[in-house]
Amino acid sequence: MKIKSPKDFWAGVMFIGFGLFTVAWSLTHYQMGTAVRMGPGYFPTMLGGLLVVLGVAVLIESMVVVGPPVPAFFFRPLILISAACVAYGYLMKPLGLIGATAALVFISAFGGHEFKWKEVSILFVILVVFSVLVFVKGLTLPFPLCPDFIENCPIR
Amino acid sequence: MEILNNLILGFGVAITPINLFYCLIGCLLGTLIGVLPGIGPVATIAMLLPITFNLNPISALIMLSGIYYGAQYGGSTTAILVNIPGESSSVVTCLDGYQMARQGRAGPALAIAAIGSFFAGCAATLLIAFAAPPLAELALKFGPAEYFSLMVLGLVAATVLAHGSLIKAIAMVIFGLLLGIAGTDVNSGVLRFTFDIPELSDGIGFVVVAMGMFGTAEIIANLEMKEKRQIFTATLKSLFPTKEDWKRSWAPIMRGTILGSMLGILPGGGALLASFGAYTLEKKVSKYPHEFGKGAIEGVAGPESANNAGAQTSFIPMLTLGIPGNAVMALMIGALMIQGIAPGPQVMNEKPQLFWGLIASMWVGNLMLVVLNLPLIGMWIKLLTVPYRYLYPSILVFMAIGVYSLSNNAFDVLIMAVFGILGYVCVKLECEPAPMILGFILGPLMEENLRRAMLLSRGDPFVFVSPSKPISLGFLVASAILLTIVAMPSIRKKRDEAFAAEDA
Numbered sequence: 001m002k003i004k005s006p007k008d009f010w011a012g013v014m015f016i017g018f019g020l021f022t023v024a025w026s027l028t029h030y031q032m033g034t035a036v037r038m039g040p041g042y043f044p045t046m047l048g049g050l051l052v053v054l055g056v057a058v059l060i061e062s063m064v065v066v067g068p069p070v071p072a073f074f075f076r077p078l079i080l081i082s083a084a085c086v087a088y089g090y091l092m093k094p095l096g097l098i099g100a101t102a103a104l105v106f107i108s109a110f111g112g113h114e115f116k117w118k119e120v121s122i123l124f125v126i127l128v129v130f131s132v133l134v135f136v137k138g139l140t141l142p143f144p145l146c147p148d149f150i151e152n153c154p155i156r
Numbered sequence: 157m158e159i160l161n162n163l164i165l166g167f168g169v170a171i172t173p174i175n176l177f178y179c180l181i182g183c184l185l186g187t188l189i190g191v192l193p194g195i196g197p198v199a200t201i202a203m204l205l206p207i208t209f210n211l212n213p214i215s216a217l218i219m220l221s222g223i224y225y226g227a228q229y230g231g232s233t234t235a236i237l238v239n240i241p242g243e244s245s246s247v248v249t250c251l252d253g254y255q256m257a258r259q260g261r262a263g264p265a266l267a268i269a270a271i272g273s274f275f276a277g278c279a280a281t282l283l284i285a286f287a288a289p290p291l292a293e294l295a296l297k298f299g300p301a302e303y304f305s306l307m308v309l310g311l312v313a314a315t316v317l318a319h320g321s322l323i324k325a326i327a328m329v330i331f332g333l334l335l336g337i338a339g340t341d342v343n344s345g346v347l348r349f350t351f352d353i354p355e356l357s358d359g360i361g362f363v364v365v366a367m368g369m370f371g372t373a374e375i376i377a378n379l380e381m382k383e384k385r386q387i388f389t390a391t392l393k394s395l396f397p398t399k400e401d402w403k404r405s406w407a408p409i410m411r412g413t414i415l416g417s418m419l420g421i422l423p424g425g426g427a428l429l430a431s432f433g434a435y436t437l438e439k440k441v442s443k444y445p446h447e448f449g450k451g452a453i454e455g456v457a458g459p460e461s462a463n464n465a466g467a468q469t470s471f472i473p474m475l476t477l478g479i480p481g482n483a484v485m486a487l488m489i490g491a492l493m494i495q496g497i498a499p500g501p502q503v504m505n506e507k508p509q510l511f512w513g514l515i516a517s518m519w520v521g522n523l524m525l526v527v528l529n530l531p532l533i534g535m536w537i538k539l540l541t542v543p544y545r546y547l548y549p550s551i552l553v554f555m556a557i558g559v560y561s562l563s564n565n566a567f568d569v570l571i572m573a574v575f576g577i578l579g580y581v582c583v584k585l586e587c588e589p590a591p592m593i594l595g596f597i598l599g600p601l602m603e604e605n606l607r608r609a610m611l612l613s614r615g616d617p618f619v620f621v622s623p624s625k626p627i628s629l630g631f632l633v634a635s636a637i638l639l640t641i642v643a644m645p646s647i648r649k650k651r652d653e654a655f656a657a658e659d660a
Contacts, residue, residue: 008321011585015327022334022349030346036615040346043603047334054327061323070584077379078580081372081552082573088556089569104556105549112379112545123546127553139210141561 005067008058015055022048080111096144096153097136101128159285166512170520175218175513178211179521180528182219186226187529190246191234191536192547197227199374199551201487202366205494206558213495214510218517220491224484225277225467225518228427229525232269232460233536237262245427245463248435252448252455264397265456266533268405270526272461276413277522280468283417284475284515288504291476295501298627300608301619305631307598307605310479312635313422314591316642325591328582332592335360336599343607355567362490364559364568365596368575369582369589370483371555375548376580401453408438408458416465421472422481430466431459468518475511476501479598483590486597 003009026041026048033039084107091100105124109115135141146153169175189200201220208216231246236253249269256265298306315325338349339359350356397405415437416430438458439448448455471488473481478499480486492499497507504511529536559568579589613619621629 007585008324011324011327011587014581014585014587015331018331018334025349030348031344034615035610035617038343038607038610040341040344040348043606044334044337044348047330051327051330051334054323054330057323058321058327061321073580073584074376074380077376078577081376081379082576084552085372085556085573085576086566086570089560089566092560092566100556101553104553108549108552109545111376112548113382114545119545120549123549127550131553131557135557135561139207141557142564143557143561 003062005062005065006070007067008062008065010070012055012057012059012062015051015058017055019048019051019053019055023052077111081108084108084111092143094148096146096148097131098128098145099147101131159289162289162508162512163285163516165508166514166516167520169214169509169513170218170516175215175517176520178215178219179222179517180524182222183226183521183524183528185219186223186228187230187233187525187532187536188539189223190227190230190232191539196370197224198366198483198487199371199555200227201484201491202363202370203551203554203558205363205487205491206561208491209494213492213497213507214513216491216495217488217510217514218521220488221471221514221518222521225464225521226525228460228463228467229270229273229529230536232273232456232463233266233529233533236265236269236456237533237537245431245467246460248431248459249456251435252450252452255449255451256453256456259451261451264401264453266530267397268401268409268453268457269460270530272405272409272412272457273464274522274526275409276416276461276465277468278519279413280417280420280465281515281519281522283469284472284518285512287421288472288476288511288515291472292501292504295477298501299625300605300612301625301628302631304602304605304609305620305628305635306477306479307602309631309635309638310473310481311591311594311598312638313481314594316638320586320588322639322642324587328587328589328592329595332595332597333599333602335365335592336596337603342600342604353567355565359600360571361559361562361568362486362597363562364572365575366483366487366490366593367555367559368572369579369593371551372572372576373579373583373589375551376576377583378544378548397453404453405457408434408454409461411437411441412458412461413465416462417469419462420466420469420481427463427467427470431463434458434462464522471514471518474499475503475514478503480594483593486594489597 023045026044030041030044031039032041032045035042084104087107088100088104091103095103102124105127106120109120109123132145136143136145144153170179185200185204186197189197200223204220204223208220211219228245231241232249232253235241235246235249236257239250239254241247241250253265253269256262311329315322315329336359338356339347340350340357341348347357412430412434415434416427419430419433420427422429435455435458438454439445442448442452442454444452444454470481470485473479474485474488478489478501480489489499492503497503497510555572556569559572560566562568582589582592609619610617619625619628621632623629
């Protein structure tokens, strides 16, 4: 057998993997129940099984019908954009809104094609001022502004 | 006369200063994102969902729906002036609208697009007002079996509209259903697929998934391409269409409105399908088919009316049945649930202000769009010159704030990033995220109704197709027919062509 449509092949693998995991996990962890009184495992097992069947169908199709190759992954934006978001979330408590926004803007800007310190810094200032005015002052979201270790935040 | 009273009630709600304000914000934001390619109504509404938590439900829904139909206006403006479809539903407007602009007739094209949209918006609003109450009445008689079958129909329709392989689209729906049931099982209290992570006990947040799949994934995909934005702006002379323009446009506007309204009501329908359908129809019935693609005003009038009508009538299944027909409507349901309102036929009776206020606000919003947008066109065009390297960090900041504020928890932002990566993989493998989102929203509802139906039927699976339940049977038959039609080779080819035209 030869893979003729790599996109479909990997999609099929993804579906089968996810479906198998769901079925296996449901069977080992949750009660099945009966058709009349379905237990917590019934619906997920059914769906997981269906997903495996569909995944196999996609896989078979990928051996028969010719399709385009999987386009290359661009890891730079993928990693940096994801990392920027995660950094924002986990830096909010220790560093406050200003620090977290700085991390998000600068890391994500590195994920683009050109990075100019001056431009990104100006963008950061605009976004921080906007966030503070609209979200913290305007919509009163309870975000800390300054880092944890500064006792008296000068910005109120 | 009841309709009249209801509409009066609705307008009373819609024209209060606070609601007018949110309607205006929604329309402006909608036009803004409609103008900007790369960010659509789904991502914007997902971004704003957490903020609506602080608003009252009526204002929140008025603003969010303004974004949806406002985006249709904005999308057509850039399609006509600079040949960039800001929204996928305005792709066909590029064909003839931009040609008209190059012939120095940008003004009439914009005016006809706006007037056609306005007319379609008014007609669709009336249609909602008339069609919704009887539909809701019917829906009140639905039992769990009917609801389950209706959701099957909705999901099938969603797969029909997805790009590419039908099997992959169905698999994505199942994938979404499975993700949707993670969390505490309402019947048994068992924690399912939470892997001992306390944050997952309430399930994965819908907003988080939507922002990851549509927001961050899209940004990552956009960053692959080098920026090249050269804009040749057409000059605007006169806005007014000639007598000849009017004569050629009124019929396409009517046809577009009717076709768009019908396609919008169908589950899985909406603005996109409507505009493509209307363009094909106009080309077929026109006396000047050779002019299409070279600046025929019918090619602007028909699709523009249709996409606005479709955008609005797609509220009908959402408002009356609680079933979302497309991803935007799924977000609207999310907005209702954030406000503690269970979507469904009872909304109309229990919250008449909300229901009729929203409908009236659509009319008000359409009026605002016509009055505001024609003078503001110059400003929207300037916005197109903002480089993406400024835009995407800003979009990320708003998304991150929105997600973090859901429960002041870093975990939600982490999950958003995870779904961003998953969304990117899906883009690469040509698996559509839209059906998945619909499945995700419907997962818990479907399981609940399936369990109840099976309990009531004492485990007989044929309850869904038994003659004693004609409505349920009808839904399932309709689903089967839809699937067969799409699987047929000739239709499949047409569908591929339509999507190919959209990608071009």
